[in-house]
Amino acid sequence: MKTRRRARRVTLETLYEYDIANHPPGEILQQRLEDQPMEKAGVDFAAHLVQGTIEHLEEMDMLISRYAPEWPLDQM
Template identity: 50%
Template sequence: MARRPPPARKNDPEGGARESGGIPLLRRARMVALQALYEIDAAGHPPGEVLSTRFQAEPLPPEARAFVQEIVTGVLAHREEIDRLIQRYAPAWPVAQMAIIDRNILRMAIFEFVIARRTSPAVAINEAVELGKLFGSESTPRFVNGVLGSIADEMESGDGRQSGP
């Protein structure tokens, strides 16, 4: 007899309530945030206009829209601090020379678990790796996992954000 997958939990750690398409709501929100950050980074378009366009293209419930806005505005507000952390944990790759998608996936995850502390490191890393699989190159998931895992390990050992980049 075939086993059925367990029903989606309301607070699914992989990204929130699931919608009919099977993609967790917060993962969809992260996808929209990543697309917005990519456009802002690559083209320099104004964040407000980019978010407005993204929300028209990908309708989301109010709580997911708020999550997208929190990520985008948080990453932009803390970009220098986040980029210093990325540079510290990926010294062989200057942030400005990283693939745009890679650096924005890293920025989002670091914002979530280091700056805002709204998401556990394990969930933030898992979500970042999944975004890397969807949008990045073949090496993106491994690279993202390595950088974020190093940050999480240092945070766990008590050195984290307090020690400075």
């Protein structure tokens, strides 16, 4: 699997655990990367995606709520 694809997969796993278990995202990402080592470029990309997603979480939630009112966030 290519590096960026693996980084996106690790990002998704990290964000899922963060959402479900509310563990610190940095610790989750570190554990995932220990379990699934990858090149530095992939590590940096995954960290960038996780950080960016968390920084913009409220904005994304507002947009989802606005454009998908039939799908309450707590049910997603």
